[in-house]
């Protein structure tokens with residue numbers, strides 16, 4: 001797949017990306033094809049001259065209200081979260097490898113999975129009251145029908161993690177943005193977005 005990219009300028013770079021693709025720590029076919037697509041995106045951007053990459057990461061997608069609806073207890077769908085976590089670790093390995101082989105390339109990788117799980121486990125630390133229900137929608141967890149003008153609307157959206165079926169509120173987005181910008185290695189590695197921006 002990667003050998004088909006027509007824009008590679010040097011055989012050496014092509015070799016780098018090909019060797020990365022062949023050693024990816026995939027857990028299954030789905031994860032493998034997701035990583036192959038990711039390698040393709042990075043190699044394309046790199047060939048256009050990109051050298052700094054800020055990567056937000058994959059959220060715990062099984063914790064969206066619209067996914068929780070499928071769990072009788074209202075808990076997160078662990079199978080989906082396992083995929084998201086596996087993807088994050090594969091991406092982490094990939095980025096270490098790319099940056100060790102292409103020293104001028106710099107990156108920050110957000111662990112938004114860890115970040116959001118931490119918020120879900122400690123909502124009061126973040127002034128949130130509801131991390132399971134959608135603010136706008138209808139049905140169970142307010143997440144069975146998409147938000148529209150006649151939906152149920154929560155009283156204070158600032159107390160919610162989720163705006164609708166699977167989108168974060170503005171409060172949640174701001175929390176993620178601030179943490180990726182200035183947060184510790186637990187949530188963004190190997191440097192945060194602030195350090196990435198300042199790096200010359």
Ligand SMILES: *[C@@H]1O[C@H](CO)[C@@H](O)[C@H](O)[C@H]1NC(C)=O
Nearest residue numbers: 071073074075076077078079
């Ligand atoms: C449903 O949520 C519970 C926690 O409330 C969790 O232990 C369980 O694994 C979840 N079920 C699935 C299918 O993910």
Ligand SMILES: *[C@@H]1O[C@H](CO)[C@@H](O)[C@H](O)[C@H]1NC(C)=O
Nearest residue numbers: 137138145148149150151152
């Ligand atoms: C809007 O949501 C309500 C439930 O709150 C639903 O009954 C209605 O069909 C929806 N309207 C449209 C246009 O989708």
